[in-house]
Amino acid sequence: MEFDDKVPIYYQIEQYINREIIVGNLAPGDQVPAVRQLALTLTVNVNTIQRALAELIRDGILVSERGKGNFVTTDTAVLAQMKQRVIEDELAETYDHLAGLGMAPAEMVAALEGYIKERKEGGSHD
């Protein structure tokens, strides 16, 4: 996995797990890959995995069972809330950044539409 070296890896892993849950690659009750396995596939240290999971466990997204593994909570309310929070945070960040650039809300939407269009046509985006 590729990491942005401007933000802590443990934080990016948190978001990664959240995404896997939201997209459905990890369903409620599913076991998360073992910490040592995650460390291998993400090519980071076990401690870093642990740190990321610790936050998710604290938030109730994951449930840890010693000797067995880490599992996605079956509390769908918590998961739904997480999903909403993740999306809203993303939109809020975009909004704030663009507003900081002096853009009006309508312009933001137009800019995003334009970007999507460009991206479809040009295709020359990384």
Next chain:
Amino acid sequence: MEFDDKVPIYYQIEQYINREIIVGNLAPGDQVPAVRQLALTLTVNVNTIQRALAELIRDGILVSERGKGNFVTTDTAVLAQMKQRVIEDELAETYDHLAGLGMAPAEMVAALEGYIKERKEGGSHD
């Protein structure tokens, strides 16, 4: 100024200066506040300011004149390019994050519109 402790301060200052230029608070040829002054107003060390400015100077956004100050370049082409890059980077980041959440382009636009609407009505957003 408030900083996100998840990303390096010097990087956030870079973006801050870029924003000041884009919005027009800093016009081409304008002198940027003195490094010691910036350090005070942003409550950060001079070295950190220096590091942020160094990158902007390297990119040609700012021009440094020893003994006089740092100035916004008068090369409007460079500034225009910077503005475009900043905006595009922002949109690209949003796009990638939302795509990673399984969202289709049309949904992204809808989500942003929805967020803006919520924000206008509710008003209870930090």
Next chain:
DNA sequence: ACTAGTGTTCTAGTTTGCTATTACACCGCT
């Protein structure tokens, strides 16, 4: 010359994120 304002550089020290490695604790199966 002096002074005040500016950018520049350097050293030392702290904190944080990450790695490597080891050890420990628990579960389930045989």
Next chain:
DNA sequence: AGCGGTGTAATAGCAAACTAGAACACTAGT
């Protein structure tokens, strides 16, 4: 009891980001 899977914890070491503080270099005005 033993073994192999799992999570958990602790130590030590490294590098990056930031701070504090001092010193240096240049410019402009007196």
